[in-house]
Amino acid sequence: MQPSLLSRLRGRREITFAVLAVAASSFALLQSLIVPVLATIQVEFETSQTTVTWVLTAYLLSASICTPLLGRLGDVVGKVRMLVIALVVLSLGSLAAALAPSIGWLIAARALQGVGGGVLPLSFGIIRDEFRERMTMALSVIASLTAVGFGVGIVVAGPIVDSLGYRGLFWLPMAVTLVAAEAALLFVPESPVRTPARLPVLPAVLLTGWLVTLLLGLSEGNHWGWTSATVLGLFAVAAVLAAAWVAVEVRVPVPLIDMHMMRRRGVWTSNVVAGCVGFGMFASFGFLPQLLQTPREAGYGFDASISESGHLLLPSAVASFLVGFTTSTLIRAVGARLVITVGLVVTGAAFVSVGLFHDHTWQLYAATTVQGIGSGLVFSSLAGVVVASVPPEQTGVASGMNANIRTIGGSIGSAVMAGILTAHVGASGFPAERGYEIGFVVLGAVMALASLAALRIPRTFEQPTSGHLADAADGELGLVPAAGAVPPRG
Numbered sequence: 439m440q441p442s443l444l445s446r447l448r449g450r451r452e453i454t455f456a457v458l459a460v461a462a463s464s465f466a467l468l469q470s471l472i473v474p475v476l477a478t479i480q481v482e483f484e485t486s487q488t489t490v491t492w493v494l495t496a497y498l499l500s501a502s503i504c505t506p507l508l509g510r511l512g513d514v515v516g517k518v519r520m521l522v523i524a525l526v527v528l529s530l531g532s533l534a535a536a537l538a539p540s541i542g543w544l545i546a547a548r549a550l551q552g553v554g555g556g557v558l559p560l561s562f563g564i565i566r567d568e569f570r571e572r573m574t575m576a577l578s579v580i581a582s583l584t585a586v587g588f589g590v591g592i593v594v595a596g597p598i599v600d601s602l603g604y605r606g607l608f609w610l611p612m613a614v615t616l617v618a619a620e621a622a623l624l625f626v627p628e629s630p631v632r633t634p635a636r637l638p639v640l641p642a643v644l645l646t647g648w649l650v651t652l653l654l655g656l657s658e659g660n661h662w663g664w665t666s667a668t669v670l671g672l673f674a675v676a677a678v679l680a681a682a683w684v685a686v687e688v689r690v691p692v693p694l695i696d697m698h699m700m701r702r703r704g705v706w707t708s709n710v711v712a713g714c715v716g717f718g719m720f721a722s723f724g725f726l727p728q729l730l731q732t733p734r735e736a737g738y739g740f741d742a743s744i745s746e747s748g749h750l751l752l753p754s755a756v757a758s759f760l761v762g763f764t765t766s767t768l769i770r771a772v773g774a775r776l777v778i779t780v781g782l783v784v785t786g787a788a789f790v791s792v793g794l795f796h797d798h799t800w801q802l803y804a805a806t807t808v809q810g811i812g813s814g815l816v817f818s819s820l821a822g823v824v825v826a827s828v829p830p831e832q833t834g835v836a837s838g839m840n841a842n843i844r845t846i847g848g849s850i851g852s853a854v855m856a857g858i859l860t861a862h863v864g865a866s867g868f869p870a871e872r873g874y875e876i877g878f879v880v881l882g883a884v885m886a887l888a889s890l891a892a893l894r895i896p897r898t899f900e901q902p903t904s905g906h907l908a909d910a911a912d913g914e915l916g917l918v919p920a921a922g923a924v925p926p927r928g
Contacts (some may be wrong), residue, residue, distance in 0.1 A: 500552025508556025596745025704827025757810025786885025
C-alpha cells in the first residue's frame with residue numbers, strides 16, 4: 439500500500455513546491471541565524487575577533503566556489519540528485535558545527551555548510567523544468583519564502599540561543615534539512631533535462647587559492663605585522679594565483695567566471711557594483727551585532743542581548759524586500775542607472791552614519807532601515823540590468839556570476855573589517871570605538887566607489903524580470919550569501 443501511495447504523491451506539483459520551499463527557506467534561515475551570535479561564539483571558544491570572523495568568512499568563501507559547481511553538476515547528473523546531496527552536506531556541516539570542540543573545527547564545519555549554497559540555484563532549476571506555464575509565479579514565491587526565511591532567522595536566533603545554547607542554531611536546521619533531503623528523494627521527480635558540460639575545476643582551485651591567501655594576509659596582518667615576510671609572502675602568492683586564475687578563465691572552455699562575458703558593459707559594471715555591495719553588506723551584518731553587544735564599560739555599545747541585536751538587523755531585511763515592489767516603476771520613470779546609483783549613495787550614507795552616530799539605538803535603527811532601502815534598490819535593479827545585457831540563453835550564467843562575485847566581495851569585506859577592528863583594541867580588550875568608526879566609514883567609501891561604476895551602467899528604462907514580487911524577493915535575496923536573482927521569464 440505504501441509504495442503505491444508514494445508513487446501517487448511523487449511528481450505532484452504541490453508536493454514538489456512544498457519540498458523546494460522548505461529546502462530553500464531552511465537554507466536561508468541557517469545563514470541568518472549565525473549573524474547575531476559571532477560575539478557569543480568568540481566568548482565560548484575564548485578566541486580573537488579576527489579568528490571568529492572566519493566563521494562567517496569560511497562560509498562565504500566556500501559558497502562562492504561551490505554554488506556554481508553544484509549548479510553545473512545538477513545540469514549534468516540531475517538537479518534533484520544534486521539537491522539531495524547539497525541538503526545532506528548542509529546537514530553534515532550543521533552536525534559538525536553543533537559538535538565542534540574548537541573554533542578551528544567550527545570554521546571547517548561552516549566551510550562544509552557553504553556547499554549547501556547550491557540549494558537555491560538547483561531549486562530554481564527544478565522549478566523551471568517542472569512548472570512550465572506556472573514557472574514565473576512559483577519562482578517568485580520560492581524566492582520570497584527564501585527572503586522571509588532570512589528575516590525570520592535574524593529574529594529567532596536569540597530565543598533559540600536562550601533556550602538551547604548557540605549549538606541549537608545548528609541542531610534545529612540540521613533536522614529540517616535532513617527531512618527536506620528525504621522528502622526531495624521520495625517525492626520530487628528527477629528532471630529528464632540534461633546538459634553535458636565540463637566542470638571548471640582548475641579555475642575553482644585557483645580562485646580558492648588566491649582568495650584564501652589574500653584573506654589570511656588581510657585578517658592576520660595586525661598580528662603578524664604588515665611588513666613581515668609571512669604577510670608579504672601571502673600577498674605575493676595571492677597576486678600570482680590571481681593572475682594565473684584570470685589566464686586560465688580566459689582560456690578554458692567552461693569558466694567559473696566568464697571573463698569574455700565580463701567585457702559587456704552591463705555585465706562588468708553590475709558585477710563591480712555587486713562585489714562592492716557584498717563587501718559592505720556582509721561586513722556590516724557581521725559586525726553591527728558585535729557593536730551593539732559591546733558592554734557599556736568599554737565606553738560605547740549597549741550590552742545588548744542576541745535577540746536585541748537581531749532586532750536591529752530586521753528593519754534592513756524588511757526594507758530591502760518592500761522597496762523592491764517599487765523598482766520597476768522607478769526604472770520606467772528615471773532609468774536603472776539612476777535607481778542603482780541613488781541606492782548606492784543611500785547605502786553608503788547609512789554605513790557612514792553608523793560609524794559617526796551610534797550613541798543611541800534609534801540612530802542605529804534609522805541607519806539600518808535606510809541601508810535596507812538603499813540595498814533593496816540596488817539588488818532589485820541589478821537583476822534586470824544583467825538580464826538586459828546578455829542573450830536570453832546566457833541569463834542564468836550571468837545572474838549566477840553576479841551572485842558569485844557578490845559573495846566573494848562579502849568574504850573580502852568581512853576580512854578587511856576584522857583587520858580594521860583588531861588594529862584598534864581598547865584597554866578593556868574590546869575593539870576601540872575608533873575601530874568601528876573607521877570600519878563603517880570605509881564601508882561607505884566602498885559604496886562611493888561602487889557608485890562611480892554604476893554611472894557606467896547602460897541607460898535602460900525596462901525591467902525584464904518576473905514581476906513586482908520577483909523584484910521584491912531580489913531586493914532581499916541580495917542579503918543571502920550565494921543566492922542569485924529570480925530567473926526571468928522564458
